[in-house]
Amino acid sequence: MSTADLECVDLTKQFGNFTAVDDVSFTVPAGSFFSILGPSGCGKTTIMRMIAGFLEPTSGDILIRGRSVLDVAPNKRPVNMVFQHLALFPMMNIEGNIGYGLRRRGLAKPEIARKVDEALERIGLPGIGKRKVDELSGGQKQRVAIARCMVMEPEVLLLDEPLGALDLKLREHMKIELKTLQAAFDTTFIYITHDQSEALVMSDQIAVMNEGRFEQVGTGRELYYRPETAFVAGFVGEANRWRGRVTRAEAGELQLATEAGLTFAGTDHGRGLAVGDQAEIFVRPEAIRIAHAEGDVAHLENRMTGRVTSLLFNGAASRAMLRPETGGDEIEVTLPQSGEFADLGRDDTVHIGWEGAQANAFSAGGS
Template sequence: MTPDLQCTNLTKKFGETTAVDNVSFSVPAGSFFSILGPSGCGKTTIMRMIAGFLEPSSGDIQIKGNSVLNVPPNKRHVNMVFQHLALFPMMNIADNIGYGLRRAGMHKKDIGFKVDEALERIGLPGIGHRRVDELSGGQKQRVAIARCMVLEPDVLLLDEPLGALDLKLREHMKVELKTLQAAFDTTFVYITHDQSEALVMSDNIAVMNAGRFEQVGSAQDLYYRPDTAFVAGFVGDSNRWSGKVVKQDGENTLVQTTSGLTLRGATQGRSLSQGDTIDAFVRPEAIRIAHNAEDLASFDNQISGTVTSILFNGAASRVMVRDTEGHEEVAVNLPQSGEFANLTKGAPVHIGWASDQANCFSAGAS
C-alpha cells in the first residue's frame, strides 16, 4: 500500500550548514508518526519542507505517491497546526473552523454541516456560536485541529502544539490528541522535543540528532532496544557510566568505569573489544533495591551503598544511592511497597541489576 507520506534522501542546506542530512522515511496511511529530538536538530526544517514553506536542497517528498516538489503550500493536501494556534479572535468558533472552507468556495449550507460534524468529532457539539476567548486551552487546541481537519488533508502536521500549555493540560491533551487522530482517521506527523509526548501518542517515532535520524521504531523499540548511545540517553531516564572494556566474551562485557566501579553489561549485537572505551546505560526501573544483599543474589551487578537523597513524586519516586566506596550516585526507582515507605537519607541499602539491562555502546558513537 502506498504510504501517505514518503520522504527520500531529504537534504536541506543553509549556506555551509546542513540542517537536514539525507533523511528517508515513510508514514503509512492513518498512522501517528513523531519526530523527536532536541532543539536545533532539524525536525522543524523537515516539517516546513513537507508543508512547502521550504524547498529541499535535494531529495524528494511524495504525498499519496505523488511528488510535491515545486508544488506551492496551498496546493498540497497538507495542513499544519502550530504551537501558537492563531485562532481568529474576531470570529466565533464555527467561523474559525469554517474559514478554510469559505476560502475554498464551499456553499454556506455545506460549510455549516461540516463544521457541526467537526465539532461533534472533537467532543464540543453546540459551541459554534461561542467566542474564542471563552474556551480553555485544551478546547482551543481541539478547535485548531478541527479547522484543519474539515479540509480533509492527507497529512496533518503538528509543530509542538502542546508547548504553550501548562503541565496538567499537556498530560491530558496527549491522550486527547491520539483519540482525535483515531476519530478523524488521518495521518498525523508530529514534532516535539518532549519524549513523553512521543512515547505516549505515536505508532512510530524517529529520534533525530544533528540533522539525521538515529533510529526509527515503536516506542518500545526505542526504549528497550536503542540502536545508539544517543537514543539510549535521550529516550527515557538512564544511569550512564563511561569506562573501558576489561573483558569481552560474546554478549557479556566486563567494564571498569572511570570512577572505579566494575560492572557487567551487554552489547546487544554491537561489536566491542577489550580496551575499547564505552558508555553503559541502565534504566532506574531495572535496578532493584533491598535491605539485604542476599535478596539480590540472582543479579550480576550488586552494589552496597547509602541513600543520598529521595526524590518524591508519588508513583514515580526515586532514590539516589552512592556506593560505599564513594564512586557513583545511582538513580533507582523507589518501590511502592510498605517496606520502603520510611526509607530515609543516609540509610544503608543494596542495589542490583542484571547484565542484560546494562546497554554498552562504543564511546563517541551517536
C-alpha cells in the same frame, strides 16, 4: 504500490553552512501516529515546515501517497498543519476559522455550515460556532485548531508541539484526546515534540532526532528498551550513565571497567564492541533492584552497596540517590511501590543489583 501516506527520501536542508536536516529518510504508513522527538534545535521543525511546503529542501524528495509534492505550493498540498501557538484567526469567530479552508475551496455556504457543525460535533464542542477565539479555553482552542485542519480532510496532519502552551493537567488530558481524535478522523498524524512522554504515549512510531539526523525509528517500547544509540538511551527515559573501557567481550557479553574503577557486566546488543573500546554504559533506574539484605541481590551480575544521599519523592516515580561504597558517581534507583522502602531514610545502607543484560553499552566514539 505501498500504502505509505508520507515518504521522505534523503531529505536535506542547509541554511548557509549549517545543515539543519541531514539526509533523513522515513516512511509513515497510512493512518498511523508518527512522532519526531528531539531536543530543541535538532531540525524537527525544519522537517515539518518542508513537508508543509514553507521551506524548500536543499535536496531529497517528499512523497505524499506516492506522488512528489516538491513543486506543489503549500496552499495546494494535501497536508495541513496545527501550529505551535495554534495560529487561530483572531479576526474571525470559530465558525469562520473552521470554515476558512472550505471557503477557499469554493464550497457552497450550506455545505460549509454543515461540515463546520459536523466538525464541532466531532471535537465535542457543538454550538460554539458564533463565539470568538479569545473566549475559548486553551484546550478548546486546541480542539478548534485540529478541527480547522480536519475539515479539509488532509492526507497528512502535521502537529508542531501543539501542547506546549498548555498546563500540565490539561496536557495530560489532551494527550489522550489527541490519540482519540486521530482514531476518530483516521488520518495520518505527524507529531513534533521535545517531550518524550507525549511521544511515547501517543505514537505508533517515533523517530528520535538529533543534530539533523534520525538516531532511531521505532515504537516507544523499542526506543525505551532497545535504544540503538547512546543519544537515544540518554534522551528517552531516565538512565544512569558511566564511561568505561571494554576489558572482555564474548558474544556480546561484555566486561567493562569504568573510569572510577568499578567493574560491570554489560551487553552491546549486537553493536560489536571489542576489547579496548571506550564505551558508554546506560542503566535505567527502574532496572536496578534494591534490597535491604545483601542476599536478595546475590543472583544478579552487577552488585553494589551504597548509602542513600537523597530521596526524590514523586509519587509512583519516586527515586533514591545512592552513593556506592566503592566510590564513583551517584546512582539513581527507582523505589518499588510495594511499601517495603517507605521508611527508607538518608544515610541508610542498601544493596542494589542489576542484570548484565540491563546495562546497555555503546561505543563512545573514537578510542
